[in-house]
Structures are given as structure tokens and as C-alpha cells.
Amino acid sequence: MTQADTIFKEFKEHSVAEFFKKNRQMLGYSGKIRSLTTIVHEYVTNALDACEEHGVLPEITVKVEQLGNDHYRVTVTDNGPGIPQSHIGKVFAQMLSGTKFHRFIQQRGQQGIGASGCTMYAQITTGKPIHVITSTGKGKVYEANVMIDVKKNSPLVTDEKEYDGDFTGTTVIGEFKDVQYQQSDKSPGEYVRRTALANPHAKITFIDPNKLKTVYERAVTVLPKKGVAAKPHPKGLEIDDLIEYAHHSKERTIKTFLVNTFDRMSAAKAKEIEELTSIDFQRKPDSISWKDAEEIVDAIKKTQFLAPSTAELRPIGESTIERSFLNVLEPEFHSIRTRKPAVYRGGVPFQVEVGMAYGGKAGRGNENGSTAEILRFANRAPLLFDGGGCAITKAVNSIDWKRYQLRNIETLPLSIFVNICSTYVPYTGAGKQAISDEDEVMKDLGLALMEVARDIKSYVTSERRKYEKHTKKLTLTKYIPEISRAVSELTGAKKEVLEANLLRIVNDKYENGGDEEAEEEAGEEQ
Ligand SMILES: Nc1ncnc2c1ncn2[C@@H]1O[C@H](COP(=O)(O)OP(=O)(O)O)[C@@H](O)[C@H]1O
Ligand SMILES: [Mg+2]
Numbered sequence: 111m112t113q114a115d116t117i118f119k120e121f122k123e124h125s126v127a128e129f130f131k132k133n134r135q136m137l138g139y140s141g142k143i144r145s146l147t148t149i150v151h152e153y154v155t156n157a158l159d160a161c162e163e164h165g166v167l168p169e170i171t172v173k174v175e176q177l178g179n180d181h182y183r184v185t186v187t188d189n190g191p192g193i194p195q196s197h198i199g200k201v202f203a204q205m206l207s208g209t210k211f212h213r214f215i216q217q218r219g220q221q222g223i224g225a226s227g228c229t230m231y232a233q234i235t236t237g238k239p240i241h242v243i244t245s246t247g248k249g250k251v252y253e254a255n256v257m258i259d260v261k262k263n264s265p266l267v268t269d270e271k272e273y274d275g276d277f278t279g280t281t282v283i284g285e286f287k288d289v290q291y292q293q294s295d296k297s298p299g300e301y302v303r304r305t306a307l308a309n310p311h312a313k314i315t316f317i318d319p320n321k322l323k324t325v326y327e328r329a330v331t332v333l334p335k336k337g338v339a340a341k342p343h344p345k346g347l348e349i350d351d352l353i354e355y356a357h358h359s360k361e362r363t364i365k366t367f368l369v370n371t372f373d374r375m376s377a378a379k380a381k382e383i384e385e386l387t388s389i390d391f392q393r394k395p396d397s398i399s400w401k402d403a404e405e406i407v408d409a410i411k412k413t414q415f416l417a418p419s420t421a422e423l424r425p426i427g428e429s430t431i432e433r434s435f436l437n438v439l440e441p442e443f444h445s446i447r448t449r450k451p452a453v454y455r456g457g458v459p460f461q462v463e464v465g466m467a468y469g470g471k472a473g474r475g476n477e478n479g480s481t482a483e484i485l486r487f488a489n490r491a492p493l494l495f496d497g498g499g500c501a502i503t504k505a506v507n508s509i510d511w512k513r514y515q516l517r518n519i520e521t522l523p524l525s526i527f528v529n530i531c532s533t534y535v536p537y538t539g540a541g542k543q544a545i546s547d548e549d550e551v552m553k554d555l556g557l558a559l560m561e562v563a564r565d566i567k568s569y570v571t572s573e574r575r576k577y578e579k580h581t582k583k584l585t586l587t588k589y590i591p592e593i594s595r596a597v598s599e600l601t602g603a604k605k606e607v608l609e610a611n612l613l614r615i616v617n618d619k620y621e622n623g624g625d626e627e628a629e630e631e632a633g634e635e636q
Contacts, residue, residue, distance in 0.1 A: 125205075125260065125261060125262060125263035126205045126206055126223075126263050127204075127205050127226070127230065127258055127259075127260045127261075127262075127263035128260050128261060128263070130205060130223065130227065130230065131230060131234065131260050134227075134230070134231065134234075135541070136540040136541065137223060137224075137227040137540070137541075138151070138227075138495075138541055138542070138543070139227070139231055140541075142180055142288055142289050142290035143289075143290050143291075143292050143294070143296055143297070144296065144495055145231065145286070145288060145289045146174070146182060146184075146286070146289035146290060146291060146297075146298055147296060147297065147298050147301050147494060147495075148227075149184050149228050149231065149284065149286060149289070150172060150174070150184060150186070150298040150301055150302070151301060151491070151492075152224035152225060152227060152228050153172075153184070153186035153225075153228065153282055154170060154172060154186060154301070154302070154305055154314075155224065155491055156224060156225060157170045157186060157187075157188035157190060157280070158170070158188075158305075158309060158312060158490075160188060160190030160191055160280070161188060161189065161190040161191075161312075162333060162334060162336070162337075163190075163191070163336075164190050164191035165333065165336075166189060166190065166191075166333075167311055167312070167313070167328065167331060167333060168188060168189065168190070168309070168311070168312035168313070168314075169188070169189045169312070169313045170186065170187065170188050170189075170312060170313070170314045170315070171185075171186070171187045171314075171315040171316075171317070172184075172185070172186050172298065172302055172314070172315070172316050172317070173185040173186075173316075173317040174291055174298055174317070174318060174319055175319060176291065176319040177285065178287075180287055180288055180289060180290055181236075181285075181286070181287045181289075182285075182286055182289050182290075182291060182319070183283065183284070183285050183286075184282075184283070184284050184286065184298075185281065185282070185283045186281070186282050187279065187280070187281040188279050188280055188281075189277075189278065189279040190278070190279055190280060191246060191247075191278065191279075192244045192245045192246035192247060192278050192279055192280055193242070193244045193246070193280055194246055195252045195254075195270075195272070198242055198244065198252065198254050198256060198265075198267060199254075199256060199264075199265030199266075199267045200265060201225055201226075202225050202226060202228075202229050202240060202242060202256040202258075202265070202282070203226050203229050203256045203257060203258035203259075203264070203265035203266065203267075204226060204258070204263060204264060204265050205222065205223045205226045205227075205258075205263055206222045206223060225282075226258055228240065228282075228284055229256060229257065229258050229284070230258055230260070231286060232284045232285060232286050233257055233258060235286055235287035235288045235289075236285050236286060236287050238285050239255035239256050239257040239266075239268065240255070240256050240257075240282060240283065240284040240285075241253070241254075241255055241256075241282070241283040241284070242254055242255075242256060242280065242281070242282055242283075243280070243281040243283075244279070244280040244281070245275055245277055245278055245279065246278060247277070247278030249274055249275070249276060250272055250273070250274065250275070251272070251273050251274070251275035251277075252270065252271070252272055253269070253270070253271040253272075253273075254267050254268070254269060254270045254271070255267070255268045255269045256268075291318070291319050295474065295483065295494065296494045296495065298316075298318075299316055299318055299324070300492075300494065301492055301494060302314055302316040302324075302326070303316075303324075303326070303438070304485055304487070304492035304494075305490075305491070305492055306326030306434075306438060307434050307435075307438050307439075307485065307527065308426060308434070308487045308490040308491075308492065308527075308529060309490055310328065310329035310330045310430055310431075310433055310434035310437060310438075311328060311329075311330050311331065311332060311333055311334065311430075312326075312328065313325070313326065313327060313328045314326045326437075326438065327437065329430075329433040329434050329436070329437035329438075330430050330433050330434075334424055334426070334490075335424050337422065337424060338421075338422050339422075340373065340418075340419065340421075340422040340459075340533050341371065341372055341373040342355075342371070342372055342373060342457070342534075343372065343373045343374060343415065343418035343456075343457035343458065343459075344368075344372045344373070344374070344375055344379075344410045344413075344415055344457065345410065345411075345415060345418075345455065345456035345457030346455040346456060346457030346458050346534075347372070347407060347410060347457070348407070349400065349403045349404055349407050350403075352398070352403045352406060352407060353398060353400065353403045355367075355371055356395040356396060356398040356403070357395070357396045357398070359371065359395040359396065361395055362394065363391060363392050363393065363394065363395070364389065364390075364391040364392070364393055364394070364395050364397075364398065365377070365380045365381075365384065365391040365392065367395035368380045368383070368391075368406075373418050373419060374415045374416045374417075374418065374419075375415070379413060379415065382409075382413055383406060383409040383410060383413055386405075386408075386409035386412060386413070387402075387405040387406060387408075387409050388405065389402050389405060389406070415457075417453050417459075418453055418457055418458065418459045419459070420451030420452075420453075420459040420461070422459075422533055423451050423459055423460070423461045423531055423532070423533070424489075424531060425448050425461050425463050425529070425531055426448070426463055426490060426529055427448060427463075428446045428447065428448050428463075431446045431448075431463065431465050431527065432444065432446055432465075435465060435467045435527075438471070439467045439470055439471050439472045439525055440470035440471050441467035441468055441469050441470040441471070441472045441525075442468055442469030442470055442569075442573075443467075443468045443469060443566070443569040443573075444465060444466060444467040444468065444472075445465065445466055445561075445562045445565035445566055445569075446463070446464070446465035446466075446527075446562065447463070447464050447465070447558045447561050447562055448461070448462075448463045449461060449462045449463070449464075449554050449557065449558050452550055452554055453550065454536065454548040454549070454550040454551050455536075455548065458532060458533070458534050458536070459532065459533060460530060460531065460532035460535075460550075460551060460554075461530070461531050461532070462528070462529075462530055462551070462554040462555055462558050463527075463528070463529040463530075463531070463558070464526070464527065464528050464555070464558035464559055464561075464562050465525075465526075465527040465528075465562065466524060466525065466526050466527070466562045466563070466565075466566050467524070467525045467527070468522070468523060468524050468566055468569065468570065469523050470523070472523050472524055472525040473522065473523035473524050473525055475523075479521065480521070480522065480523035480524075481520055481521060481522075482519050482520050482521070482522050482523075482524040482525070482526065483524070483525050483526070484497065484502065484503060484506050484526045484528070485525055485526065485527045485528065486500060486502045486503070486528055486545075487527070487528065487529040487530070488529070488530050488531075488532075488535045488537070488542075488545060489529075489530075489531050489532070489535060490529060490531070493542075493543045493544065493545075494543065495541065495543040495544075496538070496539075496541060496543040496544040497544070498544075499538055499544045500538070500543075500544035500545050501530075501544075501545040501546060501547040501548070501551055501552055501555060502528045502530070502545060502555065504547055504552070505528075505552055505555035505556055505559055506526055506528075506559060508556065509556070509559050509560065509563060511563070514563040514564065514566065514567040514570075515567050515570055515571050515574070516563065516566065516567065516570060524566075526559075528555065528558075528559075530545055530551065530555075536548050536551070579620050580620070582620065583616055583617075583619075583620035586616045586620075587613065587616055590609055590612045590613055590616070591609060593608075593612065594606075594608040594609040594612060
């Protein structure tokens, strides 16, 4: 045996499941608190996606039960389409097997690893399978235990049961160790609260480990516009993306492949690109080499394209966010802006929505009063972790709040809500909890925040004026008995009459009548 033979004897391919088992932090499994929230996130986003795709208003229940130290059971039930029996294994125990991989569509899930990731985490922390109960609404219910054969990235389905039942939807039950429930802004409870805020078309019930039940009622009864798959825009295309698309293409020539795969790619544009390269565009697309792809991507950089279509973006919308705020935050005042769609990296459409809610249940209460909170969302899914590195946090921190009369903003009962929607959200990493600070995204975030902050300023300053008047009135009222007594002694007038008159004057000035400001000014002139 040569030395090479000895070395390469150990050489073997690893399955994607094996890879993620070793790199589970990439899927959000790092730290006990985060891991539990990740599990809830995966099941809840799947439930919402499935209901929306099926065209039903989501009704979702999330239950977290404590079974021991760092040991919990998570149950998520939805009224979605259910999962055909033959697909249960693939959905919950085969990575990259979803229906959405490589679709440019504004949806929560995209990679087909969320559900299997949870199964894997259950299995490596407890050795137990996850349990699925599902029905596609044809009178039959399927139950099964599902595990994942990590070496082969293939499902092991056991204990299958089939019986009669009359519902449509899915329940997933998983047991996990190495997880922890903590009441904080990173807990599953908070995750559900924020999900409810950004998805007011869903009714969501949350039951925490103390059996405390919170129900977020539906605030709107229309489903979000259905996502449609968009073609990727040539700008923003990376070399390995191009190769991957090309090698999966069924087109006969590179030219038709380009025209039919990419947004805004006309035959004329394809010709322009061909002329900038040394490649014969009559060749088959799967013959594209790395060097060819490099040349094509270079040529695309030098070519002008129409901006990508933004029709497939699905913002929540100002009036829907407003309903949601009134439903969940019950604020004294709010202001909301949905910006027009824009494009980052020259080829990816996105849209920014910002809302601020002040007073009521806005902000986070603690023993010292309220604190402001930043509620970050990407395509309506809450982002609870890695806030520091996120474009949204940076944009909020870059605002000079003093200019908006919002001093010590962190002490105000204020919720700052930001949703970024895109067919391709620019996350900073595989954990998908922070958005990278693309110039165009930052600019739109800044503008939206400033517009909303201006509204809040008007409200807060007018409220502050009211408050100042109120305290002035209280101070003056406090001195009335003292002044009346003194004046009565000096003039002999009746103290009670003086008191009553003074009180009337103070009340008239600071309380009664319509436009207080005008009155005050008139009073000052006298
Ligand atoms: N609750 C559910 N109801 C119906 N289908 C589901 C449900 N959960 C998952 N699925 C299906 O399983 C697929 C894989 O889910 P997942 O691994 O989370 O990947 P992704 O959400 O990225 O597609 C989904 O694309 C969907 O087709
Ligand atoms: Mg998913």
C-alpha cells in the first residue's frame, strides 16, 4: 500500500446530516436558551408557511413543558394541509428535501433543514424520535415516530399508526435536553408574541412551562398575498450559483438557459454578454466550467439590466400592522411606514416596514418601569438573537433620538417594529438572526425610522406639554389656601370665596375649554 493509499483509506463522503450534526450551531443550536427558541421557530415557521400555502388562516398552538433539568417537551399544532403519510419521513428526517429549495420566493423556510434539524437535536440530546400526528383531511389520521439516520441522511419511521379522524393539520411533539426556558426577550414566549405581532392573520396560543396560557387573537381575517416564485436577477449572481443553475438546467443552449432562468435577461442582453466573453452560447449549459462562469459573471457586471421586478415582495402593510399594534400592544400612540420596494446589490428586491408604538403595553416592562424594545423581523419571522450585529439595530442606534425629543429612549414605553422583506434576505450568517448592513437597506431603514420618529416626536411633545400644564396646575392649586388666607387677612374678604374664585381661575386656565395652548397664550397677554 502506498502512503497515499493509507491516508486516503479514511477518506469518505459525509452526509449533509452528518455535517450539520457536527456544525449544529449553524442551525441555531448553540446555547440552551437559543436552542429551545430555535426549535419553536422551526416548527412555527413551517406551520405558518404550510397554512398560507394551503390558503387557510393559521391557527397554531405552541406548548412548552418542563420534564426535568434542561429537559423540555415542545408541541406545535397547526391547521395546515397536513402531510401525506409517504412524506412524513422526508419532511422530518431528511435534510435538503423540502419543496422550497432554490425557489426565489418570499417565504420563511427556504432550505429544507429546519424540521430535520429539530429531529436531529431531539435525537442527539435525548436519543428519542419525534412524534408526528397528521391528517390531510380525508378522514384518516397518521401517527409515527421519526428519527434520522445521520450517516445516510435518511429517515427511520417507526410505530406507524393509522386511524379514522376528522381534521386537517399537523402536530409535532419533540423531547429535547440541553435546552432551557427562561422568561426573557429571547424566550419562546417572546418569539410567539412577536410572531403574533407580525402575523395578525394567525391565531396563536402559547402555553408556557407554568401552564400559563396566552392567546393572540386574530386581528385581520385576510391571508397575506400568496408568494410567487421570482427569477433571480443577474446582478448579485455569484459564480457558484451560476454553475449550480446551469448544471441543473434542462435548456439546450447557454443562451436559452440565461434567457429563461434570469429576471430581465432578454435575448439581446444574452447576446451582449456572449460578445463580452469567449464562450460559444450554443453549447449546453451543463458544460459551463468555473472559468466560463467567471467570464459570464464578469460580463454581467459590465452589462446594464433593468432593476428586478418587485412584484413578488409581500410586505405586511401599514393598515395591517396598525391592527396588530392595537390588538397586541394597545398603544397610546403609533406611527407606521411601509417604504416603497428597493433593490440591494443591484439585483435583490427588498422592502422595509417600520412602526413605533408608544405607551399602553408597548415596550418591555420591568421592575424599574418600562424600557424600549426593538422588534426585528425578516419576512415576518422574529429575529431574537445576534441583535448587535444586525442592520436594524445599527439603524436604530444611528438615529439621533434627542432631535426627536426622545431623550433616554431606552427608558420609554416604546416598541420599535422593523420588518425587512425580500426574496433573498441578506443574513449575516447561517444562524439567520441578523441582517447585514447593505448600503441600500441601511438607507431605507434610516429614512423610515426618521419619518416615524417625527410623528412620535409630535405626540410626545404634545403629551409633555399636557403633563407640564398638569403639574403647573397642581402646584398652583397647592398654594390657593395659603394665598387665600393671606389675602383674606389683608382685605377682609371671605377666605372661602377667595379660594373658590382662585380655584376656578386655575381650572379655567389649565383644564376647561378647547384649545389649551391658545388660552394659555391669551392668558399670558393679559
Ligand atoms: N407543519 C407542516 N405542515 C405541512 N408541511 C410541512 C410542515 N412542516 C414542514 N412541512 C413540509 O416540509 C418541508 C421541509 O420543512 P423544513 O425542513 O423546515 O424546510 P423549509 O421550511 O426550509 O422548507 C417544508 O417545505 C414543507 O413542505
Ligand atoms: Mg422550515
